[in-house]
Amino acid sequence: MVDALSDMGLAYLHTIGDPASELITDLAHRFAGIHIVSNGWDPVTDVTAAQNLISSGKADLVAVGRAFIANPDLVHRWQTGADLNQPDGTTFYGGDHRGYTDYPTLSDDAA
Structure with a gap:
């Protein structure tokens, strides 16, 4: 095939x-x-x-789906060696916005 x-x-x-x-x-x-x-x-x-x-x-x-879901700025984190947010599998693929729009970016952490 x-x-x-x-x-x-x-x-x-x-x-x-x-x-x-x-x-x-x-x-x-x-x-x-x-x-x-x-x-x-x-x-x-x-x-x-x-x-x-x-x-x-x-x-x-x-x-790298799960890594990207948990880290909307994954490329920047990988480039700079920054710590990553850990994905929460209980929020994947269903329910509401949790797990898709609420992970912090590095700029959120600095604020």
Whole structure:
């Protein structure tokens, strides 16, 4: 199926699981486009893991959903080495605004 999808010119392939596994490696080699990796659900991907996945050639991009939900300024935090907010999984994907709009940014912390 990935061979057929690759021939269709899709923008990217997004895989979830161990990027070093035989299955994910095979899928990535078969797909001609961009490969976005999510290494699964545990642990939350940190900057070192993301950099290692890209530098090792296991990914073109790395999905970091929970880290971004908890840190609306994640790129800046990673660039400066600042501490991260910890994600609260009990607020994910349902309910109300809690967990999506109430995590502080570094500029909030300084205020």
